[in-house]
Amino acid sequence: MTFKKSGLDKVVEPGEVQPPEYIWSGGSIMPWDDATVHVTAMSWTAISAVFEGIRAYWNEDLNQLYIFRLEAHMKRLWDSMKLMRMSSPYSSRELENAILKLLRANQAAGDTYISPFAYFSGSVPGYRAAYQLPVEIYITGRSNPSNLERNRGSRCCVSSWTRISDNVMPPRAKGIANYQNSRLVSTEAHINGYDAGIILNAQGKVAEGAYACIFLIRNGVVITPPVTAGILEGITRETVIELFQEDLGMTVEEREVDRTELYVADEVFLCGTYAEIEPVVSVDKYRVGSGRIGRTTKHVRQLYKDIVRGRVESRLEWLTPVWKSL
Ligand code: PMP
Numbered sequence: 534m535t536f537k538k539s540g541l542d543k544v545v546e547p548g549e550v551q552p553p554e555y556i557w558s559g560g561s562i563m564p565w566d567d568a569t570v571h572v573t574a575m576s577w578t579a580i581s582a583v584f585e586g587i588r589a590y591w592n593e594d595l596n597q598l599y600i601f602r603l604e605a606h607m608k609r610l611w612d613s614m615k616l617m618r619m620s621s622p623y624s625s626r627e628l629e630n631a632i633l634k635l636l637r638a639n640q641a642a643g644d645t646y647i648s649p650f651a652y653f654s655g656s657v658p659g660y661r662a663a664y665q666l667p668v669e670i671y672i673t674g675r676s677n678p679s680n681l682e683r684n685r686g687s688r689c690c691v692s693s694w695t696r697i698s699d700n701v702m703p704p705r706a707k708g709i710a711n712y713q714n715s716r717l718v719s720t721e722a723h724i725n726g727y728d729a730g731i732i733l734n735a736q737g738k739v740a741e742g743a744y745a746c747i748f749l750i751r752n753g754v755v756i757t758p759p760v761t762a763g764i765l766e767g768i769t770r771e772t773v774i775e776l777f778q779e780d781l782g783m784t785v786e787e788r789e790v791d792r793t794e795l796y797v798a799d800e801v802f803l804c805g806t807y808a809e810i811e812p813v814v815s816v817d818k819y820r821v822g823s824g825r826i827g828r829t830t831k832h833v834r835q836l837y838k839d840i841v842r843g844r845v846e847s848r849l850e851w852l853t854p855v856w857k858s859l
Pocket of ligand 1: 766768769795807
């Protein structure tokens, strides 16, 4: 990999990830270290801030970087901003171009995680009428290798925490504040020796993983909780549903899921932009299926892997090439 080394003369501590050379902030590309805000803006700004997490995948054969489902991520960013009563100073087309410009400036030539972040600017306490403040956006694009080659399934637990619900903090907005809920779940899971946590909603039904949607397969049927179950409306979820139905000819049921269905499922996996397709091999120490990565999960994961790297002609419409028409 991948990114041009930062020209900034900095000591990098072991384990510290070197930032890319440039960031996009407030309408232009600028050196990473120049993108500063006043320290007081850190506090209440976060309450209403919303963001996106987008992956771009490197295709070694074509020397091409493909952004996966950029348009869908922009649409969700707009929905998240709307829910926070934010209006963007930039159009979604301007932000799409900003992302391309940023990746090109950083000479990105490897798997990349892109994150636009929108917040009410100004260091006024955010619990006051923050919706009247101007909105600002910055975008980062950092090197982040895919996990799709990892051949280990995750051991999950059902969390003792409950998923936030629509009348509390709308889960369909990708709001920073919502991630306190996710963080409590993943921290509890890790402290108790699991790889990831699964959250039940206020009705006691399965909602999702801490940072990913959830699917199970039982008797050849694919099942996932509906978008009204207190989930983030995952773009990977939507992608995977389409792949199951159109490419693999399987039935997908979007319906309420009981906790114990996870224990008796043949296969379970988590999916999200960052998580990609993460096979689950046990839940609360109940072995899922054979305790190994399931056949259908492997199949859909392989298909996903080929699609995101631009190897499936019929799905190129989901990809935005970075290195063209410069
Ligand atoms: N739920 C939560 C809480 C998440 O953070 C994510 C990751 N964005 C997802 C689901 C999956 O969404 P997506 O597939 O759009 O990344």
